[in-house]
Amino acid sequence: MANASTNNQNQYKKLIQLLEEQLAHSNQQNEALSKQIESLTEQVRYLTKLLYGSKTEKSKYNAPNGQTSLFDNDPSFNESEHTEEQSQQMVSYTVVRKAQNKKRNDSLHDNVEVKAIHHHPENTICDCCQGQMTEIGSKVIREEAKFIPARMEKVQHIEHAYECKKCKSDLYQKSQIKRGKAPQPPIQRSIAGPSV
Incomplete structure (x- = not known):
């Protein structure tokens, strides 16, 4: 035990x-x-x-x-300097700034000259029926900045599209459309042109 x-x-x-x-x-x-x-x-x-x-x-x-x-x-850093006029007058004001939603292409202001370059197809003759095609529309593909010393210019590249009305009206033919091709920008997704 x-x-x-x-x-x-x-x-x-x-x-x-x-x-x-x-x-x-x-x-x-x-x-x-x-x-x-x-x-x-x-x-x-x-x-x-x-x-x-x-x-x-x-x-x-x-x-x-x-x-x-x-x-x-050092007391000279704690005291603010006053001139005689500043000591006698006290002016207060409020600055109100507006928030601006700027887009990338808004950096080229309205006062900048705009130059449009139109890009048409090389040939506006219909490949199917050999008829003359008519323009059906155009759109601005891009804007780029072009720097000319002492001035700025906005260049718009516009591609035009053409359609053959004769082939369009013929139910047995495919619609024939040609579009001009703008050259590629030097820097993709940038408004900077070669001169900038």
């Missing part, structure tokens, strides 16, 4: 020792986690201050890590 109770006591001691080791280990983990949380909280606070904090010139001179600024002790 005494041997069994000694055995139980040894098991309890081992169990207590194991639990104390686990508790010490979890305390170390908790301490490391709390340090990490504190570090991350400080980073969030710093980044929030950078993003949403005051944006004055004075903040440029605030030194980090508790260092004092060279400009704090």
Whole structure:
């Protein structure tokens, strides 16, 4: 019996020792986690201050890590300069700016001269019936900026489409359409022309 109770006591001691080791280990983990949380909280606070904090010139001179600024002790940096007229009159005004939704091609203003280059098909004779084709439409393919020293010009490339009315009216023929082809721009999806 005494041997069994000694055995139980040894098991309890081992169990207590194991639990104390686990508790010490979890305390170390908790301490490391709390340090990490504190570090991350400080980073969030710093980044929030950078993003949403005051944006004055004075903040440029605030030194980090508790260092004092060279400009704090000098009274000439704290007082604003006034002339006699400024001291007597106080003028306040509000500037209201309108948000503009600018498109990429709006950078060429209305006062810029517009030059249109029309691109017609090389041949407007119908391949099927050899009749003369008539124009059915055109569209502006792109606009590009052309720089001429001391002035700017807007160049519009317009492709024209032609259709044969004779083949169109004939139910047994396919409709014949030809379209002029504008040259490729020097820079894709850009308004810059070769001269720019």
